[in-house]
Amino acid sequence: MLNMHSLLLVGPYDWDPELMPRAEFEERIRAFWARIPESAGSFAVIYGDSRHHAEIAYLTHFVPKVRSAMAIVPREGEPVLLLPGSRNSFSSAERLSCFKNLDLLTDPAKAVDKWVADHPGNAKRGVLLGTAAMRPQQYQQLLAAFPDNAAPLEASHTLHSLMRVKRPRELTAIRRGCEILSAAAGVLAEAQRSGAQVTAAVLEAERAANAMGAQDVRSLFSLDGGATLRPFSSLIERAVDPLQVCMAVLHAGYWVEGSVLCSNKPHAVRERVGAALRALTSQAKAGAKAGDLASAVTAAIKPYKPHPMIGACIGNGIGMALEEAPRLDAKGDAVLEAGAVYTLCAGATDGKQHAMLSAMVLVGESGCEVLWTAA
Amino acid sequence: MNFQQRFEAIRGDMSKEGIDLLLGFHDGTHFGGSVNALMMLSGFRSMGDAVAMVDREGSAGMLVAPAWEAGRAAECAPHMKVTGVADTLAALKDELARRRVPLARVGLAGLSVLPWEQAKRITALFENKAKTADQIIVRHAGAKTEEEVGNARHATLIAEKGYARMLELARPGVREDDLAVDLRWYMKTLGAEDNFLMLNAGPHNKAVQPCSSREMEPGDLLLTELSPIYKGQMTQICRTIVMGRATPEQKRCYQILIDGYENGEKAAKPGVPMAKVCDAVDEVIDGAGYAEYGRPPYLRLRRRGHGLGFGCDLPGDVGPDNDIILEPGMVFVLHPNQYLPETGYMMCGEPLLITATGSEALSRTKAVLGEVAL
Numbered sequence: 207m208l209n210m211h212s213l214l215l216v217g218p219y220d221w222d223p224e225l226m227p228r229a230e231f232e233e234r235i236r237a238f239w240a241r242i243p244e245s246a247g248s249f250a251v252i253y254g255d256s257r258h259h260a261e262i263a264y265l266t267h268f269v270p271k272v273r274s275a276m277a278i279v280p281r282e283g284e285p286v287l288l289l290p291g292s293r294n295s296f297s298s299a300e301r302l303s304c305f306k307n308l309d310l311l312t313d314p315a316k317a318v319d320k321w322v323a324d325h326p327g328n329a330k331r332g333v334l335l336g337t338a339a340m341r342p343q344q345y346q347q348l349l350a351a352f353p354d355n356a357a358p359l360e361a362s363h364t365l366h367s368l369m370r371v372k373r374p375r376e377l378t379a380i381r382r383g384c385e386i387l388s389a390a391a392g393v394l395a396e397a398q399r400s401g402a403q404v405t406a407a408v409l410e411a412e413r414a415a416n417a418m419g420a421q422d423v424r425s426l427f428s429l430d431g432g433a434t435l436r437p438f439s440s441l442i443e444r445a446v447d448p449l450q451v452c453m454a455v456l457h458a459g460y461w462v463e464g465s466v467l468c469s470n471k472p473h474a475v476r477e478r479v480g481a482a483l484r485a486l487t488s489q490a491k492a493g494a495k496a497g498d499l500a501s502a503v504t505a506a507i508k509p510y511k512p513h514p515m516i517g518a519c520i521g522n523g524i525g526m527a528l529e530e531a532p533r534l535d536a537k538g539d540a541v542l543e544a545g546a547v548y549t550l551c552a553g554a555t556d557g558k559q560h561a562m563l564s565a566m567v568l569v570g571e572s573g574c575e576v577l578w579t580a581a
Numbered sequence: 582m583n584f585q586q587r588f589e590a591i592r593g594d595m596s597k598e599g600i601d602l603l604l605g606f607h608d609g610t611h612f613g614g615s616v617n618a619l620m621m622l623s624g625f626r627s628m629g630d631a632v633a634m635v636d637r638e639g640s641a642g643m644l645v646a647p648a649w650e651a652g653r654a655a656e657c658a659p660h661m662k663v664t665g666v667a668d669t670l671a672a673l674k675d676e677l678a679r680r681r682v683p684l685a686r687v688g689l690a691g692l693s694v695l696p697w698e699q700a701k702r703i704t705a706l707f708e709n710k711a712k713t714a715d716q717i718i719v720r721h722a723g724a725k726t727e728e729e730v731g732n733a734r735h736a737t738l739i740a741e742k743g744y745a746r747m748l749e750l751a752r753p754g755v756r757e758d759d760l761a762v763d764l765r766w767y768m769k770t771l772g773a774e775d776n777f778l779m780l781n782a783g784p785h786n787k788a789v790q791p792c793s794s795r796e797m798e799p800g801d802l803l804l805t806e807l808s809p810i811y812k813g814q815m816t817q818i819c820r821t822i823v824m825g826r827a828t829p830e831q832k833r834c835y836q837i838l839i840d841g842y843e844n845g846e847k848a849a850k851p852g853v854p855m856a857k858v859c860d861a862v863d864e865v866i867d868g869a870g871y872a873e874y875g876r877p878p879y880l881r882l883r884r885r886g887h888g889l890g891f892g893c894d895l896p897g898d899v900g901p902d903n904d905i906i907l908e909p910g911m912v913f914v915l916h917p918n919q920y921l922p923e924t925g926y927m928m929c930g931e932p933l934l935i936t937a938t939g940s941e942a943l944s945r946t947k948a949v950l951g952e953v954a955l
Contacts, residue, residue, distance in 0.1 A: 208647060210628050213613045213777045213810075216761040220794040257610045271791040272777075273612050292881050294788035294920070298781055301793045338696055339610070345697040409770055416762050434649045437628060439774045440812060515649045 207452050207463065207551075209424040209528060210437035211257045215271040217421035217456070220301040225458050226267060228304040230375055235265055238365055239281045246359045247331035249280040251318060251348065253340050260526035261336035261362060263459055264369055268303040274344075275299075276311055278321045279335075280328070288317050314344060315351035333361040366531055370523055371545035377568065379458035380525070380547055383420075384566055384578035387455045387464045390415040390423070391580070398449045398468035404429065404442040407468075408451060415455050422456040432467060432560035434515065448473060450562060454528055461528045463549045465564040466580045475510055475559040482506035482552040483563045483581035486520060490567050490574040492544035496520065500536035503552045513553025513562050521550040524566070542569045547577070582910060583726050584624065588641075588660065591622070594717045595637045600688035602680065603714055604673075605633040606703065608695050613777055613815065613891060618691030619643075620892030621718045625657040626774075626813060630669040630699075633661065634676065644669045644676070670702060677706075688714025722893040724910030725814075730934060732814035733889065733912050737932055737943040739771045740807040740818045747807075751953050753799045753824055757781055757792035764807070773809035777817070780805045782824070785925035789819075789918065799825050799955055804928050806916075815891045817914040818944055819930030822951035834921045835950040838929050841865040841917035842948070845885060845899070849915065849933055849940040855896055855903040859885045862899070862917045871921060879920045886915040889932055911935040912943070 238250075254262030255274035262277050263269050268287050276288040288311035289299050296308050311317055322330050330352060337345060337360065352358050372380065393414040397407035404427060412423040426435035429442065432450030448469035455462050467476050485506045486499055500520045504512060512518070518537060523530035524547055532540035534548065542548065546569050553562035565579035595603055605618030609628045620626060622633035623643055631645045631654065641661045645654045648665030655663040666672035677687075689711045692700040704711075725733065746767050750760055761780045768776055781790045782803040789804045797803060803822040808815055823831060841862040848861035862885045866875050874880065886899035889912045896905045896913055916930025929948035933940045 208609075208628050210609075210626075210775075211611065213611055213775055214779070214791060216758065216765050216776075216778050216780075216792055218756075218758045218762075218794050220758075255610070256612065273614075292788060292878065294879070294926075295790045297783075297787070298790035298793045301795070338698060340697055341694060342697040342700045343693065406770075409766065412769075413766050416766060430652070434652050436653045437774075438769065439626070439653075441770075441772045515647075 207426065207454070207528070209426060209454055211424070212422070213256070215256055215269065215422060217416070218419065219269050219271060219421060221267045221304050223304065225379065226375055230373070231265060231267060231304055234368070235279060237368055238265065241364050241368065242333060242361060246333050246361070248282070248328045249278050249321065249332040250335050250361065251314070251332055251337070251358070252277045252279060252335040253337045255339060258336065258339035258527070260369070260530070261365055264365065264526050266303045266305055267459065269459070276314060276317065278317070280325065283325070286321060314348035318348070318351035329356070331356045333359045335362050335365055338362065369525060370530065370543060372525065372547050372568070376460060376525070379460045380462060380566070381577060383455055383457035383460055383462035386415050386418045386420050386457055387453065387462050387578055389418060390453060390455065391464055391466050394451060394453070394466065395468045398445070398447070399470060401445050403444055404446050404449065405438060407449065408438065411453065420455045420457055424454045426452045432562065433555070447471060448476070450560070452562070459526055461524055461526070462566050462578065463524060463528065463564065464566070464578060464580055465551055465562040467561045467563060473559060473561065475554050475556055476561040476563070478507055478510055479552050479554050479561040479563050480581040482554070483550070483565055483579065486550050486552055487565050487567055487574060487576050487579065490542055490548070490550060490569055492542055492569055492571045494542045496532070496534035496538055496540040497536050499534065507552065507554035510554035510556050513555050513560055516551055516553040516562060520552065521548050521564070523547070524549045544569055544571050582724060584728065585660065587721050587726060588622070590721045591717055592635060592637060594720065595635070595688065598688065598712065598714070598717060599686060600712060600714060600717070601637045601686040602682045603635040603688045603690065603717065605718065606689070606691035606695055607631055608699060614894050615694055616715060616719055616722060617694070617892040618715065618718050620813065621722055623654070623658040623661055624813060625654045626891070627654070632669050632673055644672045670706065674706060684708055684710040685712070687711040688717065690714045690718050719893070719895065723895040723905070724908050725890070725912050729814050729890070730910065730912065732812040733816050733932065733934070734943050736773065736809050736811035736814050736816035737818065738945070739768050739773050739809045739811060740816055741944055741946060742771060743768045743807045743809065744818060744820055747805065748822065748951055748953070751797065751803055751822055751824070753797050753801070753955065756794050756796050758794050761792040768809045772811055774812070775810040777806065777808035777815065783925070787920060788926055789928060797824055802925060802927065804926060806928070810891050813891050815889050816932045816943065817889060817930065818932065818948070819914070819916045819918055819928040820948055820951060821927045821929065822953060824953050825955050827950050827952055830923050832950060834924045835927055835929070837866060837869045837871065837921070838917045838919070838927055839948065842915060842929055842931070845915050845917065846933060846940060846942065849907060849935060851907055851909050851935055851937065853907050855899055855905050855907060856901050858915065859899045859901050859903070862915070863901070866917060866919070871919070874920045874922065885917055886913055886930060888913045907935045909935050909937050
């Protein structure tokens with residue numbers, strides 16, 4: 207789910223070879239280039255910033271903690287991380303990646319020129335990754351690096367398809383993220399039960415997640431019984447019941463997400479949504495169509511209506527970005543893929559009561575493994 | 582000045598520039614340091630796409646996606662009619678058809694901070710006929726409103742409490758990122774919605790940086806920029822803490838930065854170009870024999886501080902080339918932070934409010950070289 211991001215990321219982002227050895231990234235790079243024809247070029251230019259960095263992080267582990275950065279990842283040889291600012295700031299940045307070749311980023315075109323000049327035998331022909339998030343001027347500067355007859359191929363879609371099926375170490379990180387989410391949701395529920403004020407309860411849960419090693423925790427909460435969600439913008443010095451929260455936890459580079467509804471009172475809509483979520487996860491398997499899954503949810507929540515925040519979308523892929531493809535929309539043609547991780551969500555309203563509950567699942571050929579669920 | 586007066590001043594300039602409809606865009610990606618046209622017109626920090634629409638004579642409105650953000654947007658912008666939509670560009674197209682405003686009389690602001698493809702689609706929607714209108718917003722963004730100044734004061738109080746907690750928690754063996762995460766959380770419990778929190782330590786730092794997982798050691802200098810945002814207003818205090826007792830050399834060097842700050846603060850008054858404030862700081866530090874270290878490559882272009890806010894960082898950098906004339910209500914951080922060969926990088930800085938007669942530091946306690954007893 208869409209969430210508010212921080213100006214500057216402060217959690218533990220250093221590369222940890224125990225969690226993700228360098229060989230893991232080298233294998234990812236090999237797998238990516240295996241999908242790109244030789245004719246497309248010999249290097250990839252990757253853009254990332256403090257909000258959008260899935261592509262650069264997937265191939266290098268590097269996350270720009272502030273503003274933006276770039277990387278050049280060649281088909282053969284060592285990647286280069288390109289950082290704005292000053293070389294005096296490299297000592298923190300070089301801890302963020304298994305690749306230690308850092309250079310100053312002034313103008314993207316000059317960076318490409320320099321790389322090509324430093325690597326004779328490589329034509330100025332490359333592919334782009336993650337550049338959809340670039341600002342207009344920056345993007346124009348980057349394009350200027352390439353001759354008119356060698357417009358770079360935008361290859362993010364290819365990389366995303368590779369990222370969709372999670373590798374064993376990625377699943378380890380996601381499972382641990384789900385443990386953290388579970389603990390944080392427990393703290394939230396306990397705080398709400400004991401009458402804590404809204405933001406105090408949310409902050410307590412976020413602190414619990416941080417204490418367990420979360421890099422980032424982003425929460426949305428409701429002040430209107432679960433009809434809408436909002437990010438933290440100031441302290442809310444009152445308790446609410448029910449308390450609807452969507453909490454996203456980042457651990458070891460991977461997002462997990464959970465929608466929970468805490469209430470000390472009977473809540474008929476929540477009960478029905480819980481049943482709908484169980485129905486949804488029971489039908490999730492490789493090849494399942496998003497439209498069919500959405501229909502199953504719609505049927506399971508009757509007589510209630512779909513929650514307007516969810517509408518016809520019952521989830522999306524999740525991993526190094528909170529919202530990875532595919533978006534599981536009733537009207538789309540997305541199908542679940544074996545080995546991919548999804549956040550699945552069910553929600554309903556009767557106009558007075560509202561509820562949204564979600565689950566994290568790893569899809570297999572004949573079913574799915576529920577990594578975490580609110581139902 | 583209050584928000585409404587600023588808003589009306591912007592509206593007044595629309596007439597002068599031949600603009601009947603001013604549009605301020607944002608996509609919810611926040612880096613700080615640039616003008617957020619949407620926030621300046623609406624006070625709303627969006628998570629996704631939104632566009633503020635200001636009619637030269639009539640009403641003001643906002644299109645917000647996703648639609649469920651509309652309620653929060655309406656709370657932030659009571660002067661606007663807020664509509665939640667699935668796709669702001671499609672809704673804007675309908676809105677333009679309804680209003681029948683000539684495209685050449687539309688002003689666009691905020692395109693330069695949008696993703697390039699989105700900016701391209703917007704430009705195409707207006708057939709390249711619309712005017713660039715960022716300058717209208719920037720012109721009126723330098724001085725804070727009374728409410729913004731109040732929020733800056735409160736943000737500074739949060740920063741100072743954050744620093745007090747930092748002095749309690751910083752110890753050899755503590756990881757930088759654990760300390761930063763705690764401080765961010767703590768300042769959030771005080772109401773800070775976000776924080777541009779730089780923090781790093783080392784025996785001889787070359788610069789302030791985002792935190793890493795390095796464990797602090799005895800003798801380290803711990804550097805920080807504590808920059809909480811409270812109700813849309815960012816502040817900043819800069820501090821240095823020694824892991825142990827400060828050496829006489831460290832104290833001597835730090836005093837040079839403090840003296841530079843004091844001289845800069847004295848120079849900060851209405852009617853003075855910002856460059857003079859930079860010059861005043863440089864005068865002291867250059868005079869002490871450290872001119873080389875107050876310039877690139879040791880010090881980046883930002884030099885001696887920068888404007889504060891969130892939607893806007895005017896009056897810009899405290900740099901030698903900034904000829905913006907200081908006005909009452911402007912807020913900026915003055916920080917003579919720099920590398921000194923004897924000690925490494927050190928930091929001290931306070932947020933300054935330009936008043937009718939001079940300037941006022943918003944922090945209650947100014948920087949001193951902190952010490953952590955071992």
